[in-house]
Amino acid sequence: MSSAREVVLARVRAALGPGAKIPEVPRAYRQAGALGAGGDAATVDLFCGRVADYQATVSRVSGEELPGALGAACEQREARRIAVPAQAPPWTVEGVELVRDDPPLSPRQLDELDGVLSGCALAIAETGTIVLDGAGACGRRALTLVPDYHLCVVRSVDIVPSVPDAVSALARAATEARPITFISGPSATVDIELVRVEGVHGPRTLDVFVVEG
Amino acid sequence: MSKTGFPAAARRELADTQMRRNVGKATSTIRARRAARVAEVPDWEALRDAGAGIKARAMATMPEQLETLEASVTRAGGQVHWARDAAECNAIVGGIVVGHGAREVIKVKSLATDEIGLNDSLAARGVEAIETDLAELINQLGHDTSSHILVPAIHRNRAEIKLLFEHTIARGQDLGWEITAIAEAARRHLREKFLSVPVAISGANFAVADSGTICVVESEGNGRMCLTLPRVLITVMGIEKVLAEWRDLEVCLQLLPRSATGERMNPYTSLWTGVRADDGPQEFHLVLLDNGRTDVLGDEVGRQALHCIRCSACLNSCPVYSRVGGHAYESVYPGPIGAILTPQLRGLENAPTLPWASSLCGACYEVCPVKIDIPSVLLHLRGRVVREYKSRRSPEALGMEAVGRVFGSQGLYERAQKLARLGRGPIITAALPGWSAMRGLPEVPEQTFREWWRSRPPRPVRGDGPTV
Secondary structure (H helix, E strand, C coil): CCHHHHHHHHHHHHHHCCCCCCCCCCCCCCCCCCCCCCCCHHHHHHHHHHHHHCCCEEEEECCCCHHHHHHHHHHHCCCCEEEECCCCCCCCCCCCEEEECCCCCCHHHHHHCCEEEECCCEEECCCCEEEECCCHHHCCCCCCCCCCEEEEEEEHHHEECCHHHHHHHCHHHHHCCCCEEEECCCCEECCCCCCCEECCCCCCEEEEEEECC | CCCCCHHHHHHHHHCCHHHHHHHHHHHHHHHHHHHHHHHCCCCHHHHHHHHHHHHHHHHHCHHHHHHHHHHHHHHCCCEEEEECCHHHHHHHHHHHHHHCCCCEEEECCCHHHHHCCHHHHHHHCCCEEEECCHHHHHHHHCCCCCCCCCCCCCCCCHHHHHHHHHCCCCCCCCCCCCHHHHHHHHHHHHHHHHHHCCEEEECCCEEECCCCEEEEEECCCHHHHHHHCCCEEEEEEEHHHEECCHHHHHHHHHHHHHHHCCCCCCCEEEEEECCECCECCCEEEEEEECCCHHHHHCCCCHHHHHHCCCCCHHHHHCCCHHHHCCHHHCCCCCHHHHHHHHHHHHCHHHCCCHHHCCCCCCHHHHHCCCCCCHHHHHHHHHHHHHHHCCCCCCHHHHHHHHHHHHHCCHHHHHHHHHHHHHHHHHHHHHHCHHHHHCCCCCCCCCCCHHHHHHHCCCCCCCCCCCCC
16 A cells, blocks of 8 residues: 555545535536437437537438438548448448458558448437447447548437436446547647637548438 | 746736737637537536535545545556655656656646646656647647646747747648648647557546546547557546546536537547556556645635636636736646636745736636636635735735724824825835836825815705704
8 A cells, every 4th residue: 555645645634624514516407307318309400400510511311321321421521441340230331341340450550541430329419429438339449539530320319418418328338437438520629729620630520420210 | 937926927928919919819719609608508507506516525525535536447457546746746657657668658738747747757767748739739849838728829829830830840841821731730740659659648637436437528639549549548637636426527528618618518528447458548547646735625715726627717707817828827727727726736935926916806706617716715815825924014014004003093094184185195106116016096186075074164954954
């Protein structure tokens, strides 16, 4: 047991003094469930609008239309080889080679691909955020980070209204020690003159496909 | 850089008209954007109350929270270290880096590591720390220091940065005037480092005790690169960053982005718990840093400075900061929050002028997402500086004592009024140049109220009015 640990903890206890009062946390804000279960038309509309505000593109498609929509997007972005997670569903993208992350692709291999196609654990309407939790169609963290172009498939039923809804739904992933990533639009910076510009180190292009039903 | 105290540093900074234009323009832009994003949240005040409560509870139960965090991180495969001060923290981090034989480390923007001078300490061990945040990179290339918590190169405009890059990482190129081209130069410069450097160092925005999850909030993706690609990750966090439970994040992740960059959500938020097989770093170290924080915790009024979630809304809304900029505060923590945090972290005797770096207008308190009552803490610290460090024989103390005597006696008071009218004001100005430099003296009227009352011609009394 390190002595620094004992010293710091003793300092904290001394600073607080005996019988420190423990305040209650007032939670009068809109908690999880306050805005409904999500997945409804209004929530999906809100999500699509908020994602578009970040200079990401949003397409609303049916399950049958998805392969064509993905193919058209890849053609427009000139993406010919894109990565997919090891446990991705059997997606097809017309005219594009899908490179499965199994065995895991090295960062350099990822850097040479034109893009990545992933799903997500859930999405947040109010903030236009997609959330990955390291499982299934989300893939490993490096997969959706290194390629310059990210295509993300969001099922409309997975769109929750608010941040508390998302945090509540992710409690299990946290307990299971799964890595969680919130993505709101493409990589951006406000470091120069506080002007937001898209595109620094993360994927500079984000296309979101909302699959209805 | 030797410290001169706020008044002298502010005078020096105010002479830089380019900096004043840059900072003034940037802060007014961000103020408007924050206001718009906050206005669309119907329960904003309830979120602020919750944020204040979450932090107050974490502070009141800190020993328990830190022990829980340590156990959770260890259970998830991480290693937890404790550091009493900057030197101990630097030694721990340096030891890990050198132990892996690394000559370079990549860094995510971290105020805690700036506070302890980690980069210089690593350099002394022959390790180069590469800053990957765009603004930190700008400051590192320009041998400059941070002037803002969130956007550390806010004192520079795009023309200055373009020239800096064309003389360093984009030598011989013409980057043009678009910010995207400047950002792309940084992307090209750092990409190879992300793919090859084996050790990364980060700070933490939040650390959740019950789950052992660490949270880093960022925009560019440099954070995700550092947190994901290297084999070893070292996170340095001040002990005050701990949150008790997972659901506390549902409040903090709403308050921070809207207050900081005026966005509904920042582009990237990374949350990780220990190490994960086949995904991300396979070795994770968490260093819990005191470095003066327990001293702050010991002051019942001042301890709320530890609630800060580093959004910088108080800087952007402060009429003093938006004119003098960040360097005048001579600290990693500038602006109103710096004015209460720096003197407490360093000791009041080492930053005695900072509690006066404010007009007490209260704008900082209005915008603070966790309701830190900065004006009250400023007044409290002013009181402490006067009581604990200022001489009882100082001109101000002597003057106040004399004024107290005069106010206590009607005869002395009326004579003093006559003297003031005779032009003693200019004498005070000349005698107390330091005092009068920041304060205007009121014009002395021709006649006092008492004199006017006495000289009034008698009038007939009407109704029930008072008789004279």
